[in-house]
Amino acid sequence: MTHDEFVASIRERYVDLFDPDNTEGDWAYLITVGPGWWPLVEEYCAESQTLLREHGETGKWFIRQIKEKFGELRIYIRPVAEPLNVDWYSETLRDIDPPQPTPVAELLSDLRGQITEQANRTCEECGDPGGLHVVDGWYRTCCDKHFQEWQERKGLK
Ligand SMILES: [Zn+2]
Incomplete structure (x- = not known):
């Protein structure tokens, strides 16, 4: 959808x-x-x-x-x-x-x-269990997998 x-x-x-x-x-x-x-x-x-x-x-x-x-x-x-x-x-x-x-x-x-x-407690991307992550003043509630992807996209890793 x-x-x-x-x-x-x-x-x-x-x-x-x-x-x-x-x-x-x-x-x-x-x-x-x-x-x-x-x-x-x-x-x-x-x-x-x-x-x-x-x-x-x-x-x-x-x-x-x-x-x-x-x-x-x-x-x-x-x-x-x-x-x-x-x-x-x-x-x-x-x-x-x-x-x-x-x-x-x-x-x-x-x-x-x-x-x-x-x-x-829910990843905004996929709905899996997650939590709040803050990087460089950016906030995101996501699971570990999407946190990884997010950091990679931002060139942080
Ligand atoms: Zn996720």
């Missing part, structure tokens, strides 16, 4: 999790992680979709980006913007007393924690 095919399959199967206003340009950079992490992305999408359905919040949260940063899997999911016609009273209350995280926000955060924790 190519990266484009993977993104297309996620887009097709988890329609509820993505902003329908995303352009093709948005989609080109929405999911940019290597194949070793694709099963984790898939698992995250499946479980967050179920979670949102169970809590009646389907369509209220959108995944904005899934990428690698400093060797870690980063998943950005955000509530859909609140309607603009909030009345004055609740607006004022919010200023005084910022909203507490909702149960769904906490569950999504726990789920993301579980998935990214697994990614920390």
Whole structure:
């Protein structure tokens, strides 16, 4: 499966999790992680979709980006913007007393924690057991074999 095919399959199967206003340009950079992490992305999408359905919040949260940063899997999911016609009273209350995280926000955060924790131990290239490697300020979570290849490619060995 190519990266484009993977993104297309996620887009097709988890329609509820993505902003329908995303352009093709948005989609080109929405999911940019290597194949070793694709099963984790898939698992995250499946479980967050179920979670949102169970809590009646389907369509209220959108995944904005899934990428690698400093060797870690980063998943950005955000509530859909609140309607603009909030009345004055609740607006004022919010200023005084910022909203507490909702149960769904906490569950999504726990789920993301579980998935990214697994990614920390999974090679982003091939999905084998791995760990974080840092070379010359470059970060990569990979298995021993891909660490070797990476160093060779960079001319470090
Ligand atoms: Zn590997």
